[in-house]
Amino acid sequence: MIKKLTAVGLVAAISVGCQSQGKLFGKKNDQEAVSASASAKEESGKTSYNKLITSEAKSDKGMFTTHFVDDKLYFEIPLDLLEKDMLLVSRIAKVPSGFGGGYVNAGSKVNEQVVRWTKRGDFVDVKVISFKNESEEESPIYKSVLANNFSPILYSAEVKAYTPDSTAVVVDVSSLFEDEVAAIDGLSSSLRKRYKVKKLDKTRSYIESAHSYPKNVEVKHVMTYEAEEPPERGQAGTISMLMNQSMVLLPEDRMQPRLADDRVGWFTVEKYDYNSDELKSDEYEIIRKWRLVPKDMEAYKRGELVEPVKPIVYYLDPATPKKWRPYFKQGIEDWNVAFEKAGFKNAIIAKDPPTAEEDPEFSPEDVRYSVVRYVASTTRNAMGPSVIDPRTGEIIESDIIWYHNHLRSYRNRFMIEAGAQNPAARTLNTPEAEIGEMMRMVIAHEVGHALGLPHNMKASAAYPTDSLRSASFTQEYGLTPSIMDYARVNYVAQPGDEDVRFIRMMGPYDLYAINWGYRYLPEAKNPEDEKTTLDAWILEKAGDPVYEFGSGYGGVDPQAQRESLGADQVKASEYGLANLKKVVPNLVEWTSREGSGFEELDEVYSELINMWRGYIYHVITNVGGVYETRKTADQEGVVYEAVPQGKQRKAINFLTSNAFTTPEWLLNDEILDRIESDGAIDRVQNLQSRALDYLLDEDRLKRMFENEQRSSKDVYSAVEMMKDLRQGIFSELYQSKEVDAYRRNLQRAYVDTAVDYVEQVQAEGDEEIASTDVVALMRGELQKLKSDLNQRKNRTGDTITRYHWQDLIARIEAGLDPEA
Structure with missing residues (x-):
């Protein structure tokens, strides 16, 4: 494969771009980077390391050694990490009540960008790098790609000292986290306008903590803004938020990318090749996926199930209630059935949080650990975000987020859509077996996102509507061919339909998509070598609606809609309305609690109306x-x-x-x-x-x-x-x-x-x-x-x-x- 070079340029929020295997333009090799900075011993006018980093310093060793000295934060940056690609991920760790109308929550990612720390005389610059546009090094057009994708400097700091052995520089990075730097800020321009933000108050903005791990550095800092109209009145003209900045070292040995195909649903990274033989730049996409490589390649080639060299491991948040942990673990490990289709066994593992004795270094912020976070919040949602290497699409780590009050959503939906048919749904205290199964499938859905799969809203239209009234059919095939569809409760089943399944589950499309994205192809030396095999798998399933993909965006295709069930939307909505008409006369009884008012009745009735609206829109x-x-x-x-x-x-x-x-x-x-x-x-x-x-x-x-x-x-x-x-x-x-x-x-x-x-x-x-x-x-x-x-x-x-x-x-x- 011809080596490709990636040009550098501004990245607003990295969700795009990878490059083929090869050397990056403008990136010095390791020897050059070290020799260019090895003149540290000859530098003069610098503070002695021991005078700068005193015995009072609070230090943490890792990728960079971090030092707190008085109220200043210093990074000790090894020379051999200069010019290395790092992913800077900005998240909101804590937010004020009502922030963003309740749609921006703790854990929300606000930016993701690749940076390099580079030395420039007595200064260290942080440059933002793009991998979206590429060209071959030998090509004449390469110079144009370079000239039109110049790297911006995000931050610059003066070198304050060198380590005694001259292997690292020390810079004061306090202002990076205490000043207003737009690229890592938690307040978007729309939120600034909405809350009439005037300025950052530096007297109430400070660095809370800095921790260094082998492959990442985590900094938490409080940002306080003066605002005329903060989210809630009691906030006294102030918006304070805790930001978390993750600096993640990207791997030197890059995963081979896999070319995307919109006939199979995947989250993707977009890029442009300016050396295409086409009469234009070649626009294409690669999929986002974890790196799974068989431990025993020969056994894998023989068709045996083989464990990966490095499995995908999710730890449960220590805050997860113990009664729900088994369901969370099941939802994670349900995906092993799909990975077996791709030739892997034990590819994904769920673990309880380790004790301090078992793993004293364990931290949910450490990029080495993917965690299912349990958030005590009134937000009714769950998410499956991930951090990727934009050069190749490799998923580096992922944090599944479960908000406590999401239980309320499923309790209400189960009562409304299954109450006419299922006695277990006729209570606000949904039995553990049913609510646990729903939680399991929510986690499985969010893990699907974290594995690289987007919503497949077209999946539900693959099944005949009346088949959803069949016990044998639903118990074997579920409500839809994909857990990635929004089809949460079986509202088609009618009273008297015995033993039908009411809760979604993983289906045949999920197994097909995981095999397509994750099966290792040992003979393929580059992404183009894989294309013939990948196309053949798609054509083998062509014409079978079970294996079709549709995002559901645009509102044009009636077969690709949220919460829709079955191939006939009119018939499904007739069944759904028939059930709602049976539920309404019972809502007072099902929602009443002795000594309580009718707030729960009001809430469930309002949600029932919204579901009626949904059936109409379908x-x-x-x-x-x-x-x-x-x-x-x-x-x-x-x-x-x-x-x-x-x-x-x-x-x-x-x-x-x-x-x-x-x-x-x-x-x-x-x-x-x-x-x-x-x-x-x-x-x-x-x-x-x-x-x-x-x-x-x-x-x-x-x-x-x-x-x-x-x-x-x-x-x-x-x-x-x-x-x-x-x-x-x-x-x-x-x-x-x-x-x-x-x-x-x-x-x-x-x-x-x-x-x-x-x-x-x-x-x-x-x-x-x-x-x-x-x-x-x-x-x-x-x-x-x-x-x-x-x-x-x-x-x-x-x-x-x-x-x-x-x-x-x-x-x-x-x-x-x-x-x-």
């Missing part, structure tokens, strides 16, 4: 929807295909019957009279108007017009959809019936949405909308509705209904002709 996505099947040019068939018109009509019929009729079942007086004095009408209006807005989204309507032109098949046109929708929403008009308050709100929302399109063009001259058929469609529908209203407005004896029809006519006239 169906809406079919209207104007487009299926995406990822393919390459050597595969037959198209990538994009419009949802058949029959399914789109079925979706509109469902919406007319379920989303756009008054949900009497939801308006349960036994609940409402306990949680609120009023608000039901506004709540239903909000639900229905938002669903209507989503259905009549401009991009959806434009796709429907385009599908009419592109397809030779019979398609569901936008005109037909609007006609069906109008007749459903205004059924009282066409049947001469009175309209209740909920439906009046919905009908006003329909008119207002259509009028908004017309008024937007009239008021703002919006050329983008004006140049489409959307406005013409809305004008036509408003004219038709106005005509129908004029013909039928007096066919009801209900006064408010008649006033309502007259009001809609006035709204339409004002919208179509605002000057009249």
